[in-house]
Amino acid sequence: MATPETLDQSLMVVGIGASAGGLEALQQFFSNIDPIEGVSFVVVQHLSPDYKSLMPELLARKTRMQVRHVVDGEEVLPGVVYILPPKNNLTMYAGKLFLTPQEPHLNLPIDLFFRSLAEDRGENAVGIILSGTGSDGTRGVRAIKEHGGLVLVQEEESATFDGMPRSAISTGIVDFVLPPDRMAGELRRLGTGLRTQEPRFPKRAAGRQDTLGKILALVKIKSGLDFSYYKENTIIRRIERRMSINQVESPEEYAAYLEKHPGEIGVLYKEFLIGVTKFFREPEAYECIAEKVLPELFNAKDPHEPLRIWVAGCSTGEEAYSLAITVNEYLAANELKTELKIFATDIDRDALAVAAQGAYPLSIAADASLDRLGRYFFKKGEVYQIQPHIRKQVIFAYHNLIKDPPFPRIDLVSCRNLLIYLQPVLQRKVLSHFQYSLAPQGFLFLGSSESVGDHANTFFPFENRWKLFRYHDDGRPRMPLPVSGGSLSVQKEQIDISATEGEAASPPRPDEGGDTLTTRLLERCMPPTLLVGRDRTVQHIFGDVNEFVQMRAGRPQADVTKIVRDDLAIPLSSALQRATKEGGDIHIRGVAYHIGEERRSVDIVVRSLGGGHGGGYLAVTFQTAENDDMHLESYDLKEGVKTRIRDLERELQYTKENLQATIEELETSNEELQATNEELLAANEELQSTNEELQSVNEELITVNAEYQSKIQELTELNDDLDNLMASTEVGTIFLDQALCIRKFTSAATVTFKIIDSDVGRPISDLSHRLQYPELEGDLRDVLGRNRELEREVRDEDGRWYLARLLPYASGLDDGGGVLLTLVDISRIKRAEESTRREHDLLIRILDSSPMATTMVDKDGFISYANRAAEAILGVNRKELAERRFNDGTFHILDCRGNPVKEEDLPFSIIKQTGDRVVNVRHAVLGADGERICLSITGNPVFDRHGRVEGAVFKFEPVPDLAPPQTS
Template sequence: MHADRLCPGNFSIVGMGASAGGLEAFEQFFRRMPADSGMAFVLIQHLDPNHASLLTEILQRATTMPVIEATDQLIVAPDRVHIIPPNRDMAIFHGALQLSVPDQPRGMRMPIDAFLRSLAEDQGEKAVGIILSGTGTDGTLGLRAILGAGGISLVQEPASARYDGMPASAIRAGYATAVLAADAMPHALLAGIRRIARRQEDRPAAAPVGTMSRILMLLRTATGHDFSLYKKSTIGRRIERRMAQHDIEDMEIYARYAKENPAEIQTLFKELLINVTSFFRDPEAFVALKREILPRLLRDKPDAYVLRIWVAGCATGEEAYSIAILLRELMDESKREFKVQLYATDLDDDAIVVARAGLYPPNIAQDVQPDRLQRFFLKDDAGYRVRKEIREMVVFAVQNVIKDPPFTRLDLLCCRNLMIYLEPELQNRLIPAFHYALKPGGILFLSPSESIGNHTGLFTAQDRKWKFYRATHSVASARAVLASGLSWAADSGGKAPEEVMKKARETNFAELTRRVLLQSYAPASVVTDLKGNILYVYGDTGKFLRPAPGRATLNVVEMAREPLPLELRAAIFHAASQGGVTLGREVAVTTDGEVETVSFSLRPVPDTDAGEAVLVISFQEMSGAAPGTRKRSKRESTSLANERIEALERELTYTRENLQATIEEQQASNEEMQSTNEELQSSNEELETSREELQSINEELVTVNAELQAKIQQLAGMQNDMKNLLDNVSVGTIFLNEQLVIRRFTREAARVYRLIGSDVGRPLSDIKSDLEGEDLLARAQTVLDSLIPYECELRTVSGVWYLARIMPYRTVDNVIEGVVLTFTDISKRVEAEAAVQTSRDLAEGVVDTVREPLLVLDGALKIVSASRSFYRNFRVAPEDTLGRPLYDVGNRQWDIPELRELLETILPRDRSFEGYVVEQVFPAIGRRRISLDARRIAGRSGDTQLILLAMQDAEMSA
């Protein structure tokens, strides 16, 4: 059963990329692929733009599926093979192929990457990417997009590929779901497609929530990271990808397999962290960032301002470097320089390692403009490396944005394409955290697929299309982040702040009370605050107040004798809430078993030195009957019962008033307690905020320290490599700076200059040299000024010969920072040349001594040397003889057929001949019969090196 039958009207599109050697791989693939698989195939190969392609005809022999060359707006159909035409770029949009003329020069195009990216965006999890034989790195970034969309990626096994460049690049980057030979891919592809189709059929059924939870628990235990609030569809696709890798059908079986194989958990963890990013992703958004957002953000900032930026979920660093490049361009264009603190974090430590290195494949030329490539990148054999000035602007660190505290006091927070993988609950917890991390007016930069949700009170939209939001701070913003439920905010330790007590300055209550009491006949009085706490006592208040049983207190209500507390509480509440005065309130008080009438008055006294209002309560005994009894009427008819009823009614009225006052006082106390609680909560939030800020600062310091430690380790490794290299090279080398001061030297250099370890940092002119003759320091200064290398041969006083070279010292950024002197021992070569010269002089002496004419010829029969007797007998000059072919000497008198036969045929075969007589007319001496003897001198390889040709008169020899 095939995928098209399982999911009618829904099919997968397979993008296949290849370059050199791809034709063979295509044929192997389609010979094994059924014609009714239900999938559509789109082939992208690097073709010659100037010649028609025969790929369509060739592949038609390997499959029964229709093989057609693509045309613009062609709808992709299942069970059909579509091939890119020459000199065209191709993309896919809503299932239709989009063809265009390439706008990049030949050799810089990445058509496979371009198509696979568009395929991932258009088809999502139905996209399939396959990389086959080819050179270069085209297709690697396209596979990353396929995996990010939830699709399947297959890569040809490098050993089976004619050219393994493209497959090896994809495998090395970690973007291969499976690595197979081309003819094994159809089976694996069909199995994966069936699994996707089965999942689509089973979606209405209950998902294996329990099994997935167990897998997530294994992940949390092994890695410390909780993925429970990531979108289940994303996690499910990643798990199914791993299941397909191990040919496991049941998720329960995979859960057991993962539990028994810890390495699988780590691999799944890396699968979950696959991110899709690129330089200047959504280019129009970065144009808006440069032209509108950043200028507005920096408009009112001073030149020494520290610009703080955080890129959360930076993956392999492309987005962070993109922002750094924009800032560098903006500062250069505006002639203003800011200090930039750009932090980039991600959960994947492997991705952070890549980001720190700043080395990217050549494919980035599709995303980075040529002028930016030239300005901010260095071309490397492996691709493009970000220049040092940009790399130093960014600090990379491993961080969990959900668990770890955020960076704070930020001007710009960029978090793009991270929240799309999270459940809405977690998104709603992250947005307040991002708001908390930003300064007032700071900018939040999201992807077009993300938004701030219902947190519209925290942000104001600056650009709705490209999702720029400005943080608007209010009192509720700090509470929002504490209520967000993020672990870093909740894990505060629960330590409550100490209560802040306000102590009133000492007030001269005695003088104040005396002044008030003099106006009121100076009864026994107390001064209290608005809560009834006694601040000062004047006169004898023993009949009215007494220490309350239990814990000691100075509250006038608790110390008052019954039933004064009810009356006092009502009067104090009335004064505190409305500023009212209570005068002459009479109350029957029981003292030592006797009922006495007491009158009290309460007066507020504002504007004290303490800055708070206080109350003066005065007590006074009343003579006569208690207020519960009134004088009887003169008429005898008034009964005692009526008087009693009136007293009870009066007492009930007082009780109701006291109860009402108590209720109002309790309500006020409750409101006051609630207000106090809110104040304490606000103080706690402020302390929590301060604590989190300190923690964030500490995290930033740790991050910077980790970055520095990584650089130190890298430099230490490079220093070790350099030391071993210099120690093992038998060439004396001295590194000098622009002032010709010694920076470093090898031990071989100490044989030329008398150097010791402490000489580093001294001018080379202070060091004595063993060289004779030329002044190398003057030559070094000339090379430093002209940048033209210089070399010469010099001899030491001990007789050792050196080849001295002086070269400019260039940094990786092509900056001249001094010169390099090298000394190569050439003593043996000089001795060999002297020996050769001696042998040559000896040979020439021997030749000149021979009485008979003698010629020395090379393998091409050119005259190398001639004896004096030859010049004398044949009356020729050396300048007309040496270096010329034998047959061209004079008027070609030696161009004798017999001599040609001897030299060109007989001599190579027999190595020598003797006594051959030739007769020839010579212009200078007439006709002569000459007897010739010749011998071939061969080298070690058997090739002719030299020929000795001796001659004498035939008559003389006879």
Template sequence: MRPFPVTLEMATSPMHDPSHPDGGTPLNSASQPAAPGSGPPSEGMRSGEDARGAAPDHGPPVIVGIGASAGGIPAVQELLGNLPADIGMGFVVVQHLAPDHDSALTDILQQQTPLIVRTAGEGVPVQAGHVYVIPPDRSLTIRGGILHLEDRDQPHTRRNPADRFLNALARDQGNRAVGVVLSGSGSDGTLGVKAIKTGGGITFAQDEASAEHPDMPRSAVRSGQVDFVCPPREIAANLARIAGHPYLWSHWPEQTPLSEEALNRVLRLLRKHTGHDFSDYKTSTIKRRIQRRMSLNQIKQLDSYVRLLKAQGDEVERLFQDLLINVTGFFRDPESFEALKHAVFPAITPDGEAERTLRIWVPGCSTGEEAYSVAIALLEYLGDDWLRTPIQIFATDIDKEALDRARTAIYPESVVSQLSAERLSRFFVRVPGGYQVHENVRNLCIFAPQDMVQDPPFSRLDLICCRNVLIYMDPVLQNRCLNIFHFALAPHGFLMLGSAETVGTDSDLFAMVDQTSKIYSKRAVRTPMPTISGGAGHPSAPEATERPPSPENLERRLHREATDHLLADYAPPSVVVDTGMNILTFLGETGPYIAPSPGRASRNLYKMAHRDLQAPLRKALTDAMAAEQEVCEGNVRMRRDGDLHYLSLRVRPLRSDPGKGHFLVIFDRPDHPVPPAPVRLGEQPEGEQDRWITELEHELATTREQMQSIINEQVTTNEELQTANEEVQSANEELQSTNEELESAKEELQSTNEELSTVNRELENRNQDLSEANGDLHNLLRSIDLAILMVTEDLRIRRFTPRAKELLNLIDADTGRPLTDIRPNVELPDLAQMIRDVLDMVGPKCLEVRDHGGNWYALTVRPYKTEENRITGAVLIFSDISDFKTDPQQVRRLAAVAREAVPAIVLADLTGRILAWNRGAHEHFGFTEAEAAERSLWGLVPPDDHQAARALLERLRQGERVSSYTARRLTKQGEILSVWGSAIPLRDPTGQVYAASLMERDIAALQDYPVPSRNRP
């Protein structure tokens, strides 16, 4: 059971509640009803008391942190404008501001509020009646009630300035912190109000109906950490009402005494309504949470609050939810999860035992972040083997609403920001409202309601991860939980606790594995099955039922009982201890030699041994550990019941558990007591003096040996301490060196940040250019009356024009789909292969195709080239040629027009052989068509221009269309004629260029006709 996980927003309160024990007015008693989830009824103002609490006129003020973003300025104006000037609180506004522009927010807010508004500065203390506004391009924190500014471009301040300030406010002010989240986009502020609620503070959020951009307040409300959800005007009214409550004006609520009798009545009401007993939890935490509820209900006496609990069952549930503090997150203390990968997972992972299931328990899982973190760490460790390893992760809690959120596994962006980019992309899926844990991870975790103190535990577990749960319990309840964990773990099992938790210095149930990460292993000691109290609504688990013993179990018990009798009657008393001298097992009757010592209970051998045996035991155990063999100390004197007895101590190393030292300590019992010696040497009987002197000398020698052993141990300890001191000094020097390196790294980071700022501005300019280019491209595609389709290298649709939608049967959602999945309205045989050929040959292809309506199109496929001349796809252009295919007269008319045209039109193949010659060419150059065919194109070009002519034909061979060029030509009379012309390539039905059409005109005849400047080909 997690004692204090998460708190949900409260239900809407009525305008006036006659069941209120003091007949008070609700907190949300504004002119309009409160929004859903706005909070409980206001409480407990006595007759004649002002509706608004008066803040004390001494001591530091209560600090209210306000986070806002888009649409937040009007909300902040409305909130501050409805606050009285004497409210006695200080306000800090963290508004998302443009980093490159000066802000006039301070002047804007000053016009709307009677409070004093100023820009937050470094080292400025927060004063009552003042509003401090975050400056642009800075991050804001607070320590000791004093504001501190930080550069926004530091790694930890790049995002979520509201979360950063509210977290710092929660750490600095504790229960005196108040958090408000107003209109804005994103989820900034969610983690901040969560920290304030965990620390005992009070939280507000703007309702969605009044928020221009409700994302930020909606995210905060969904986290369950908001006390009041209402418009800014009502937030101001509620702040004014709670301003003078004692809860907010004592740094620790324990300073206000609460009646123990009334406190017990509250706990009984909780147990009656919820079935959960909080009597063994830390009283300070319970008092703080009760006083928080009293402040929200405007009640100052605990007796009045008890009457409210009896009158309103909903308030009992709200108090119960308030006791469930959600202190969780993904990969808290990342080094602990790394320790799991190195110290725990290798030991518990099945090795060649595919049939064994890996079982893990996460009690107090809250909203599931801890359980999913363990699952992710385990999957990262297993790699590809996780599919062959059966895994069960049991995650339990007493908060059923938190478990519902854990099963859904959807978390806002502010929560998953603590994850690395690799984990986020591998184990999470982007969904509306944030990120959801991947289904493969969710399937490993089983979420169920369970009270780990009252309900039966799981069994045969490999790992229990219970972090930051025991810190809220009293020592008695902590020990009970540890016994439950020990019973639930398998013999090889491990326990991981929180950084502030421990199993106790004298615990004999667990052995330390990693002190830093608080990982323990189960000791091989027997613990009884935990007693299950069976709280309300908690049926017993099948694992906790007792079964009748089988014949094998009966035989084993009889053998054990007979062995115990033989040990008691014949074997010498013995104990088994570990290297820490903690007794693990008692054998025989050890009462005369070992007994509990006064004070705190302990199983340490040195603390429990008889006073006369402590020194010889220490020496024998030290020698046995050093020699790793049996050591015997004979003639050890021990006084018991007034008689002096001699016995022998034997210490024998046990090697059943390699790597861990265990020793058997045997007490050889004396046959008869030794008569006490006379007090003075002269009073001894005659003949006994020599024996007495010998005994004294022996005792003196034994004492000297013991003292020498202690001295040797002390010398060894001093040497170890000296070595440790040298190591600490060395570590200190290394830390100083590391600090210098960090300083250098800081300077480098600052330089890098400046470079990044410059690059960012360049990227902004490029983004603007890109947006304009995209706009031009969209307008161009919409304006072209051609069917054009662009595809990628893997034949996925990239863009298309409106005409292409009709012709190819496309819709807007087809962008990104494979072209082969589309059924166009055009007959396109082997289109995919044709596109691949174009990409391979890096040249265009043409083809005549017909649609289902009988219309003909000339399809041209060209490579799609980037600015770097890389081919990343293809462009398909459909030109309507139906008129040419269906009307031969039209073709003949066009041919007649070309033949009778004034410009010289020459058709030549790629070798220069003239194929056709119109009348304009005859008039320009003087040759008839037959004469020109005999001379070829090279007879019209002066010898000095042959190279330029070859270059022109090569461009046409590549399929390029030359729109304008100037050249020189030889006429029949031998004159040089300067011409301006254009040329287009001609293709056969397969798309190959086989000839070129040149249209040329005499430049002198053009007179004033503007000719574009071009390089001569």
């Protein structure tokens, strides 16, 4: 097998995907394109397995290139159009095409081939999407773009079915949207420039860094993102690609082009952000997470705490949803109720918008199993929609991984194939963020080509094959590393695109403005105060509250009732509850508390502050009385506790009663809904399966129908040509079937047969005719039975002659064929033959009556005619002469002196050698009685139409014998 190193790396392969309505688009495309040097084409269609594909012969009429079906394992050659045969999928590896049988319930041949094409050809791969329904090809064009290839899509207005073009265009990564006839010209224009080319950013070129910096600065102004710390080779390769497409020769010209065409900046920005993503990429890695990583995390986690996962660089969300599905499968298998929170972040807002919708093309069936599609997705039109309960577990947010602060207390960080695009300084920055984010013994999940580099002392390999690392907390402070210089300087923004209830961003802090004079005055002059949210979490502290707050060992608590002294917790909780329900200010006087052995008292004031998230905040103020004894008895702790308990008991009883009634109602409703839901699910699955099958069959039938329509059009044209040809030949022709019934006839046949259009289908024996041919029906049956030709010359009633030819009629159908009867008028030929015969007879009579002996010989020297005088002289009759040649030794030809004559000196030999003059010789022959007869012979050559000798005419007469008589 060939290896990639031995292939022509400049070979460009154009993959063309089409489905329903694609035949017309393909014909338009190939009608407008000539062979391009170093370019080959592979056409992949949705074909019905039950019908023979006519695509090669239909396209062969539209192009000068060779068109043929793919043969398994054949090498791709330039200038050839390869067609996928039915019942197969197609892949490409090492420059060769391989066929595999199609799976019965999954038919995405375009996606499958485009992915293998992208991996095999890289930047020399071109993907074209033409008319079709569904979304096959959408994932494939993304793969082609990820590997630096080119993508063209048919514009929706020109497509018979716009499903596939619309789905591909929605990715936002298509290079050209054109009608098929214009695609050909664009591809020819780009054909040479897109193949392996000289670098447009020479490494030692003067001003290289200045020009590159200018291009990146234009992108930064447009997008707010600085790509100066991305790997230079990757950035330059993407820029060079856009330069080739726009036919710009130098970096300086491209920088000027960007200034004049701001839209190109957005396209280049998109080129920088294209990432590799799909559902369950490297499925074995997800199996490893489910079997090894998740057990470790859940064994070490409090069941009441949520599992927190961060997917950095989530792109369009496939990675995040894949992890969500994997965790949910583990929770269901182990009957766990742990809450799951996945933070999925990226800097590409368009990709985040797609991820937030959670709707993906039907082609994801190639990545996610049918079981997962059924449980975690539902079909909505032409897309698979993620189930709501999975969607709520994933929070998509814009987040600049380099500049914005990382998420805290993360159990698993997934960042795959992002570090490979960053320079080492940014890699260290990102890894330091992950180190800060991860909880002790958390996990880091990287791409197959990535490593932790200098952080090997904190990230230990857990599963080397799948790049899973375990974080080891060494006890040192974990703060993200700063980046100097041109870091990604986008304005900090934390927009939660899809935050579910309870996951909103944190409320603004009162001191967000910095350490202002007002803040310092408040903290100095205000009594000890805690600003808490409605959820009782502390938001800010004013003054010295150390006397009232007591921090405990263990995980830090944010609930104000958990951090105040035990003596203050119950009255504070009661005050907070009343303030939340009733609003206004709640005063609790003389609350006693102890510091060591010392007993003190304090007034607790809870004020409700309007506004803000969740209905505002609560201010908890601790006011110490000047004379503690005045308030020692003001607040009876025991009575307060009793009152509080009674309130809680009444509230609990009311809640229990309501809850019980609600539970009973819900149980009844749930049972009914569950039964209905099961029925609906079963019906929906059946309908969905039936709909998918019908849709697939419909696409295949549309393709077959288009091929047949084209074939019918060709057959109609051929039939018209045949009718006109038969009418112009004036040859009577009748087509008969196996039963000798008329199938078709020409107008010339009505001269001899009394036949009209309504006679089609009648036996020929039912028709009368003018021929004197009683053996006609017997001959027809003889030809039909023996499968042989037969010719007869027959006359009609008017004396006209016809050549009747009876031929077996071969048919490609299973009808047994038939007989073809043709009648050619040969009356003129017969008249000419009669005239020639009469002339011949007259000539013979003349020659026979001539006293001069005359013979005629053919080109081989055989005597074809001798008159009576010749018979008399030679003493041989005509029948015997016809078996001899004029030079034959049986005549014992001698010269007139009795000497033998050499063959080259014989009369006909002389004529054949000279060919252009009359021969006069004297030779002797022995007569029938043995007597020597001396003859004077005159020979004239006879020429054919090309001037070659084809015979001769010899005249001879006896002359005196010059030889002396022989003595015994």
